[in-house]
Amino acid sequence: MTRTLSQFGWAAAALLAVLNGSVAASANDLVCSRVYTLNADFDEGTLLNVNHNIPDQLQLNTETKPFPFIWVACSARGTVVRIDVNTGTILGEYLSAPAGRPHNPSRTTVDLNGNVWVSNRDEADGIGGVPHGSVVKIGLVIGGTRVDAGGNPDPNGEYLKPPFLYSTAVDRDGDGLIKTSRGLGDVRPWPDFGDGGGGGGGGAALVQDADDECILIYQRLPDAPNARHVSVTKDNDVWVGGYPFAQRMFHKLSGIDGSILASFDARPFGAGGYGGFIDANNVLWSASISQNSLLRYDLNLMAGMAIPINQSYGLGVDSAGFVWNAMWTMNTVAKLSPAGVMQAGFPVPTGGSCSRGVAVTLADNHVWIANSCTHTVTRLDNAGNLLKSIAVGNTPTGVAVDANGKVWVTCLGSDTAERIDPTVGLGTVDLVVNLGPGAAPYNYSDMTGNLILGVVQQGTWTVVHDSLVAGTDWGTVSWTSTEPAGTSIKARVRAADTIAGLPGIPFVDVENGVNFCDKGVAGRYIEIQAVFSRQPGIQETPILYDLTVQCCNRPPVALCQDITVCTDPGTCEATVEAADVDAGSYDPDGDPITMTIAPPGPYPLGQTIVVLTVTDPLGESDSCEATITVVDCEAPSVECVPTTNPAGKVVPPAGNNPKSGQNPDGFYQLLAADNCDPNPAIYVADSASAFMAGPFQSGDKVKITQAPGVKPTQKPGAGVIVAHILLKGDAVVVAVDASGNMARCMCLVPPPPK
Incomplete structure (x- = not known):
């Protein structure tokens, strides 16, 4: 039976017996290949924004949705919490920097895999005389069983034991378990034995010291102190910009290891750094309150411009690509075209005071604005008309739209995150989550991942296959699909000898039916992820009909032995079969082999050197030499x-x-x-x-x-x-x-x- 989470558009199977280890084959039998083509096959994996509503095939959902979580920066505590948007349960709390490093996290962005990136706006300490900011990436685990260090069930255990429905956490100590926070207040320590320096010169910045194995990357950002801009790209990398209330560097970080891939300096533009996003055209938008300007930077051309916007603050984007920019104590909001042109009649009043965070519900293109001084969230239609002012907790700062289309607001002064149902009375608070004393949730950027899904219409199907043999070398993934113009299906793989070890291995992109034995993808378990994509505005969906994973076809091994044989009766030569000179040739994959010898017999009296060739069903072969000595054993x-x-x-x-x-x-x-x-x-x-x-x-x-x-x-x-x-x-x-x-x-x- 498929375990569905239909409220937010994704589903996951229990991963069946293959992940529990209860399999019919013996522990020594190599399960070298697997074909997925039926509903039951696809249900062995995790479906995110894809479905098999048409039986025995996978396609994108009509509407793609983010993960069912909201990530809230508890700025004053130096932590980030993950909240279940359906129940309000706080699932974990995580440090945003190692011990001794400045924290004060504020800006967040959620990537395509559900991970959150958070910048620490207090970090500005120098490295080599250059001030550096910092950013952290935190992953997640869905499912699993709470256990103690020995893997024994314990509701209060510090560990999660697989199988998981989904995980991006890294099993750093290789114990097969994930050590991670249980919820609010359970903040695992993060000593600084080396993580505090980041990747060193912009290199890979994978975390090693954090006790919580959901904390993945911590990078330092040269000449980008007090980082306040964090936005994810369509390729799942991130741009982070410094802003000590003045322009500094922006750096593009690898979503895989945090290394710095590219950079640009915002100082020549006199704009950007206070927070923003990247739109569907690969244009980076970034506010700058102190400079009264908005940066529009085209990442395709690596060129930008400053747009005058008084007290440019929170940013949002509607389904048509129009950018909405709150104007802080101006108590107005601007609307700009994708090209950066102010629309007629704008700015317009927000209906509140001290307007900060902005979000758009794409179902109706209504704009939601957090107003800190009036303790309200106001709802505007797409023309800028005020529809409702909704009273919320003290000092609301940020707003975001969750997987259910509900609007969340973080309230700095009341230490709460509150959920608004837009379908009830044009907006009614239906859930209040207490973040605990001293949270001060000052964040107003994307907290759910809704923004990136407006840029990339993407879904994934992820499945794990168990070969039953440690160190299995994997070789091909092939599939049958239809991919209309503007859509695609791509696949990537990774392998490990434990399920918990999979998230710590980078994915390797693979091509349909193309051998990747030279990529070093090896392990008992292989995780295959099919990525379904379509460009903005495209209604058609790519369709996956079947997918096959196959281990590397390792060539057989030929083993020879020299033999001495008697002549055949009545003749002065001997007939020898290939099996006679075989000394245990075998196929590492367990495939049957055929054997031939050359030259063929019969062989004359004396010694003849022959070549034994063993061949597997796919034509891979190996050879060895043997000496056949024929003697006359027959009396006259x-x-x-x-x-x-x-x-x-x-x-x-x-x-x-x-x-x-x-x-x-x-x-x-x-x-x-x-x-x-x-x-x-x-x-x-x-x-x-x-x-x-x-x-x-x-x-x-x-x-x-x-x-x-x-x-x-x-x-x-x-x-x-x-x-x-x-x-x-x-x-x-x-x-x-x-x-x-x-x-x-x-x-x-x-x-x-x-």
Whole structure:
């Protein structure tokens, strides 16, 4: 069953048994691939702003929404809290800087992954003689089980144990758990063993010292002290600008590691730094109250201009891209075109006093303004007409729109965050969240992520596959999709040997069906994220029909052994199969392999070097050499055949000795044949002595006489008779081939007749 959070447009499965470890396969079986194509498959992952309302495919929601949280900077306490917008529950409280570093967080922005970036406006200490500001990135965990350090369930435990519905936290100590705040007042320590310097020269600034594993990045900002501008880009990086009530540097930071990617100096423009956002055209807007101007900086061209706006303060943007700028004690609001042109009839009164934060409900393009001195939030239509003034807590500063379309206001003087339902009486407070004493929530920039979703219409489907084998190398992700003009589906992956370890690994962008084995994506668990996007104004959606993840097709390993084999029966060569020289070749992925040897057999007597090649089903192969030694193991055949008297007479009949049988004259032909040796040697041994006559060749004729009382001898014969052999006993005819194989037969020679 899918676990849905339909109120805010995203859903997540329980991640099923694959993340709980209860799997049917044995722990040693590599689950090398997985295909996702049915609703049940997609439900194994987390759906954010995507759906399968049309069965067995994923598409973007008609309306994309942010995560169901609001991040509030408790400025006076130096912390940030995350609040569930549905219940008002404070889910965590986090320090905005290491111990000993100046805090006073105020400006916030929420990125596409639900993380918050917060600048510390009190930080201006120098590094190398240059004043530096600071900014922190804080992640989140959704789901999981509260446990103690040993992983045992404990509602008050300091740790969260996976599986999670969603997590961007980093398991820094590798214990498989995430140590993080339980809620309001549970602020984990953050000693400064090195984090306080940031990335050092603008390098990677991943946090190492914070006890809370949701605190991810802390970067110092050269020549950008008292940072007050933080805004996220369509690529999920951030621009941060310093503002000691004068213009300073702006720096673009990597959303992955916080390193400084680009910079520009706002001083030549005399505007910018007090807070703002980036619009759908990649234009950065930044207020500057002391300079009575608004910076419009085109990040495509890296060029900007200052627009005169008295007491330029809070900023918002409507669905048409028009920029709304509150004008502090002027108690008015300006409306500018995307090109920066003031609209006719503007500025107009806000309906309140000391106007600060601005937000727009995109469903109706109404503008909501926090008025600190009258303790109100006023609602204006898109033409600037006042619709309602809503009484809220003391000294409201910032406003933001949540995933449900409700408006939140942070109240500096009453230490509260309050929710307004715009559908009840044109706006009624329906929830008040007490932030605790000394919170002083001074923040009025984007607190929910609603602004960036007005820039990038994006959704994601994120799933984790368990291979069951640690260190699995991953190789391809392929998918079937339709992507109308102005839309796209992209994929990225990361892998780790624990689920909790995944968020600490950077995603690697991958292409459809393109091998990425060289990217080093390795681990038991692989997390795949499909990112669905469409440009502003596009109504069509990209569609994902299926997605397949496959581990690297590691080539098989060929292992050889030298062998010695006998010739095949009756031949002087041997037939050898590939398996005979195989010494345990294998495929690391468990795939079947085929084996061949070259040159092919049969193989002649002696040594032949062969190459064994093993190949997997995808054509990857490996080879090794083996020596095949063929030996002749087969004995020759041998016969002793009675033959005629050399005079040509027939074999005479037996004499008086009844045992003499035929051939009493003792003429024999010696015959031998061998599979390899064309001329095996033949010997005639005496069964009654150690005497041996020979050697002879096959076909030789000899006369053998048995004379028990004489000395055995071999004498030359006459004519066709090669030798005359005199023995004490019977003749034993022995044939020996070149390999030393021996065969014998008896040649019963009768004694002469008496």
